[in-house]
Amino acid sequence: MILPGERSGRDPARSIRRGPSRVPPEVVAATQRDRLLDAVVRTVAELGYAGARVSDICQAAGVTRPVFYDQFSGKEEAFLAAHRHGTAVVIRRMEEAVAGQADWVAGVHAALRVLLAILAEVPAFATMAVVEIDAVGPAGRLVREQLRLRLRRLFVGCPNPPAGLPIELLVDAAVGGVYATVYRYISAGRHAELPDLLRPLTHFAVAPFVGPEEAVRRLELAEAAGGGWRKPDLPCANA
Numbered sequence: 001m002i003l004p005g006e007r008s009g010r011d012p013a014r015s016i017r018r019g020p021s022r023v024p025p026e027v028v029a030a031t032q033r034d035r036l037l038d039a040v041v042r043t044v045a046e047l048g049y050a051g052a053r054v055s056d057i058c059q060a061a062g063v064t065r066p067v068f069y070d071q072f073s074g075k076e077e078a079f080l081a082a083h084r085h086g087t088a089v090v091i092r093r094m095e096e097a098v099a100g101q102a103d104w105v106a107g108v109h110a111a112l113r114v115l116l117a118i119l120a121e122v123p124a125f126a127t128m129a130v131v132e133i134d135a136v137g138p139a140g141r142l143v144r145e146q147l148r149l150r151l152r153r154l155f156v157g158c159p160n161p162p163a164g165l166p167i168e169l170l171v172d173a174a175v176g177g178v179y180a181t182v183y184r185y186i187s188a189g190r191h192a193e194l195p196d197l198l199r200p201l202t203h204f205a206v207a208p209f210v211g212p213e214e215a216v217r218r219l220e221l222a223e224a225a226g227g228g229w230r231k232p233d234l235p236c237a238n239a
Contacts, residue, residue: 004086005041005125033071035061040082045124049135086125087147106222108154109202116194123191131187151175159209174205
């Protein structure tokens with residue numbers, strides 16, 4: 001699946017050509033929706049959620065306002081649809097990366113490598129999904145919390161921490177710390193530097209469960225087996 005914001009909503013290759021052979025209405029609607037999701041991401045990343053207007057989104061998608069309102073009740077619903085769709089794509093790619101690892105530390109390393117690479121490769125989506133979600137209000141905070149709960153799945157099967165340390169608290173701290181660091185880099189426009197965080201963030205996430213020295217040893221094994229950051233196999237923008 002292609003991440004919202006990877007493509008331009010006005011890409012001529014995505015236009016619906018007029019002619020004697022009618023395109024089925026469901027195909028037209030699906031194409032328009034996809035273009036609108038791309039437009040939401042790019043417009044919000046450029047103008048901010050508060051500054052983005054429905055007319056701006058329609059212009060970026062190359063559709064009319066009636067078409068927009070056929071799909072969404074307003075800007076908030078369109079934003080949340082793009083956010084849910086995009087984060088589902090990211091989570092699925094992370095889970096696929098984890099599934100290929102036999103070791104928990106290597107799985108966390110692989111998942112974070114995918115996450116950081118995607119956010120670096122599609123900065124518009126990173127800005128929209130991580131930073132601008134705060135401007136949406138209660139609905140945005142709910143979606144963000146749902147995302148953080150899904151990120152907790154990375155810690156399923158993690159080793160038990162030292163005696164006396166509550167595992168739930170450690171997991172929350174690890175997820176929150178990774179999220180906060182990624183947020184800080186994205187909000188500062190430092191998207192391209194995100195892959196450089198792979199080693200420190202992985203160490204931060206796993207050290208409370210395996211110990212700092214063991215975290216370094218197993219992280220080096222994960223890096224040797226899977227390499228450091230590399231450009232992810234994102235779908236072609238014209239696919």
